[in-house]
Amino acid sequence: MSSSSSLYKQLGLGAGSPVSASHLLLLVLGAGFLALTVFVVHPNEFRIQSFFSGGCGRPGTDAATAAVAASPVKNVSGGASDAAAATTAARSPDDDVRVLIGIQTLPSKYERRNLLRTIYSLQAREQPSLAGSVDVRFVFCNVTSPVDAVLVSLEAIRHGDIIVLDCAENMDNGKTYTFFSTVARAFNSSDGSGSGSGSGSPAPPRYDYVMKADDDTYLRLAALVESLRGAARRDAYYGLQMPCDRENFYPFPPFMSGMGYALSWDLVQWVATAEESRRDHVGPEDMWTGRWLNLAGKAKNRYDMSPRMYNYRGASPPSCFRRDFAPDTIAVHMLKDAARWAETLRYFNATAALRPSHL
Ligand SMILES: *[C@@H]1O[C@H](CO)[C@@H](O)[C@H](O)[C@H]1NC(C)=O
Ligand SMILES: *[C@@H]1O[C@H](CO)[C@@H](O)[C@H](O)[C@H]1NC(C)=O
Ligand SMILES: *[C@@H]1O[C@H](CO)[C@@H](O)[C@H](O)[C@H]1NC(C)=O
Ligand SMILES: *[C@@H]1O[C@H](CO)[C@@H](O)[C@H](O)[C@H]1NC(C)=O
Numbered sequence: 001m002s003s004s005s006s007l008y009k010q011l012g013l014g015a016g017s018p019v020s021a022s023h024l025l026l027l028v029l030g031a032g033f034l035a036l037t038v039f040v041v042h043p044n045e046f047r048i049q050s051f052f053s054g055g056c057g058r059p060g061t062d063a064a065t066a067a068v069a070a071s072p073v074k075n076v077s078g079g080a081s082d083a084a085a086a087t088t089a090a091r092s093p094d095d096d097v098r099v100l101i102g103i104q105t106l107p108s109k110y111e112r113r114n115l116l117r118t119i120y121s122l123q124a125r126e127q128p129s130l131a132g133s134v135d136v137r138f139v140f141c142n143v144t145s146p147v148d149a150v151l152v153s154l155e156a157i158r159h160g161d162i163i164v165l166d167c168a169e170n171m172d173n174g175k176t177y178t179f180f181s182t183v184a185r186a187f188n189s190s191d192g193s194g195s196g197s198g199s200g201s202p203a204p205p206r207y208d209y210v211m212k213a214d215d216d217t218y219l220r221l222a223a224l225v226e227s228l229r230g231a232a233r234r235d236a237y238y239g240l241q242m243p244c245d246r247e248n249f250y251p252f253p254p255f256m257s258g259m260g261y262a263l264s265w266d267l268v269q270w271v272a273t274a275e276e277s278r279r280d281h282v283g284p285e286d287m288w289t290g291r292w293l294n295l296a297g298k299a300k301n302r303y304d305m306s307p308r309m310y311n312y313r314g315a316s317p318p319s320c321f322r323r324d325f326a327p328d329t330i331a332v333h334m335l336k337d338a339a340r341w342a343e344t345l346r347y348f349n350a351t352a353a354l355r356p357s358h359l
Contacts (some may be wrong), residue, residue: 096132097229099262100187100207102139102163102179104171105215107148110155112215113138115341117159119350120221126353127222134221135207139179141167176212176289177271177281180263183210184272205265208233212285213260218332218344227305227330228262236264237299240309240331242286244320254302255290257321259309259333263289267299305330312340 105112116136124130138161143149156162165178187206209228213219231238239256242248263271271277276292283291293299309331310323318324325332325347335341345351 096129097209097225097233098132098207099134099209099211099225099228100183101134101136101211101213101219101260102183103136103213103215103217104139104175104179106169107140107143107145107152109215110151113155116215117161119218119345122350122353123221130221130225133225135161137161137163138215139163139165139175141165141169141175141178144169172282172284172288174281176258176285177277179212180210180268181272181277183207184268188269207265207268209236209238209262209264210268211238211260211262212258213331214258214333216333216335217259218335218341218348219260220330220348223308223328223330227303227308231303232264232301234264234266234301235299236262236301236303237267237290237293238262238303238305240306240321241302241304242321244306250287252287252291252294254294255287256302256304257309257333258284258286259311260331261286261289263299264301267293270296270298309333312344314340 103116116138120134120136124134140162141164143152143164152162163179163182165175165182167173167175167178169175211224228238237256239261240259241254242257243250243253271289271292274292274296276295277288280292281288306320307323307326308328310329311321311334312332313322313324316322325344329348332344335344
């Protein structure tokens, strides 16, 4: 018992984790060798947490019937047509890549959304072309707290960047599946573009890629767009591929880390309609996405962005997924607190525009 709880501490599943020590012990004892192996050999706290919260999940919602929630909060089509967000894409006539980024978060995380909005709108100010190619949205399931319903509604009116899915809040109970399938329907018609493109050949989809990202991931949008620009527009799966070494065991390799991965639009459509994903979407969301694609022989074009996507290292030893900052970074994950965000933003010169006298 004590060895389990010290393991628990060692692995950094601290306050804020939905899994309690005793709960975890029960799971470890109950889940058998496979789960134990995953647990013991995997040094990535997030992965362990998501594996177990998937294992003990509530009955899944039937996400195949996912629709935009009829809540007081703006729904997906409303949010997308509201051009108030700092990074709202106006469909540009040129062939540049267009990306929808859905940051999975919780209604109550106001402070984190505020930080991320500030960061990404400043990136767009620095690189004006980003506004035409990237839409950043915050994604959560039904808002159940009456307090959040009011406060989140204000945010949605002000920023127009919130997508509410028809699901009960969960991490590994199909939220990502609901996200992809909701987006696949909501943005399926290319007339959602707003700009009247000429008729003739079929209009391109509104987005070339849809990315799922965590709210503790820092994205450098210009680097992301630049790398996607050169990637295939079809059958493409982009991110940090796991496992990236022989020490870490996963039951269904390979897959792109949940820190942030993108699917080309045809694969988003495929996920929304395939039997593989409809039947089986309860599990660690990132591994499951890889699993559907692997089982169906999909995603022939895979882009492993290692070493440009990685976890924050801090005092931990470096590994193939945990690194020091580097100038060509696309994404840094595991930014769990303000100190880590500050360190990251300082390294990437996010505050350089401020004249020294203001400090
Ligand atoms: C979403 O919002 C739009 C505009 O407010 C509305 O026309 C549409 O019916 C809504 N859809 C759903 C599913 O609530
Ligand atoms: C989400 O909210 C909508 C509208 O209130 C409701 O119809 C739907 O059943 C809810 N879904 C879940 C999974 O709770
Ligand atoms: C998107 O539209 C196409 C063409 O109308 C249709 O075949 C497909 O099923 C739609 N996708 C979704 C997820 O509804
Ligand atoms: C940040 O700015 C410094 C000073 O101009 C520069 O040397 C460094 O390369 C910049 N760092 C990044 C990640 O761009």
